[in-house]
Structure formats: structure tokens, C-alpha cells
Amino acid sequence: MTKLLVIIALWMTETYCQSTFTPVATELFTGTDLNGDMEITRTEIESSFTKYDENGDGRVSRVEYMDFVDRYTPHLHALGQELYNDYDINKDHHIDLNDFEAYFTKLDTSGDGRVSKDEFVSYWVKVMVATSHLHETVG
Numbered sequence: 001m002t003k004l005l006v007i008i009a010l011w012m013t014e015t016y017c018q019s020t021f022t023p024v025a026t027e028l029f030t031g032t033d034l035n036g037d038m039e040i041t042r043t044e045i046e047s048s049f050t051k052y053d054e055n056g057d058g059r060v061s062r063v064e065y066m067d068f069v070d071r072y073t074p075h076l077h078a079l080g081q082e083l084y085n086d087y088d089i090n091k092d093h094h095i096d097l098n099d100f101e102a103y104f105t106k107l108d109t110s111g112d113g114r115v116s117k118d119e120f121v122s123y124w125v126k127v128m129v130a131t132s133h134l135h136e137t138v139g
């Protein structure tokens, strides 16, 4: 009985988090979907990273990324580190074409070569639930 209650409580927390994070993830989607066609392409993923590429060498080093985070959202420093680990799939401390490709594949759960709004939002809600101890719940 106690076990069941714990499960229900966990489930409710998860549902609560999901409803909290969905608007944030949706906003992130809108910001990434540059041409507004409700799908994210590889080019759009790449473009969303160019703002971090301070020295313009086409790669985003950990230092560049963290400089950006610390400049605009210093309270999210710990989250930034965590997200960088997630983006830098081959763990060479640079985010480049290989990582964009792998990140895109991870988002494209249906494997049709396009990232839909649902795919994007459900991925990000999962990330935000998993990292909720590192950022403050919005709203």
C-alpha cells in the first residue's frame, strides 16, 4: 500500500513537472524554428548554436558556451554545464557538426529526418524534468 502511494506521488510530481515545463519547451521550439514551419531542420539546430561561437571557428567550445551562460543567465551555471555535456555527444569539449548531427538524431525519435514540435518539446520536457534540481521552476 505504501509502495503504491509512493508511486502515485512520484507520478503526480512528474505530471506536475511536465505541465510546468511544456510552455518553456514550446518557447524554446519557437525560438529554434527560425522559418516557423513547425519543424526543426539540421540547419536550424546549427544556427541556434552560432550565437555561442565567439571566435567564429564553427565550433562551440565549453569555454565559449559557459561564457555565454554566465553573461546572460549566471544563475543557470550548473544547468549550463549539464546541458553542454548533453550536447557534446562525443565528449571532446567542442560542439561541432558531429555533435549537431548526433543531437538531431536524438531529437528525431520517429527517424523521418525532421524534428517535429512534439518530438522537440517532449525531449526538452524530459531534459528539464531530469535537471530540475539545477534550475528554478518557472511560473
Ligand SMILES: [Ca+2]
Pocket (backbone or CB within 6 Å): 033, 034, 035, 036, 037, 038, 039, 040, 041, 044
Ligand atoms: Ca523550421
Ligand SMILES: [Ca+2]
Pocket (backbone or CB within 6 Å): 053, 054, 055, 056, 057, 058, 059, 060, 061, 064
Ligand atoms: Ca568557437
Ligand SMILES: [Ca+2]
Pocket (backbone or CB within 6 Å): 088, 089, 090, 091, 092, 093, 094, 095, 096, 099
Ligand atoms: Ca563534441
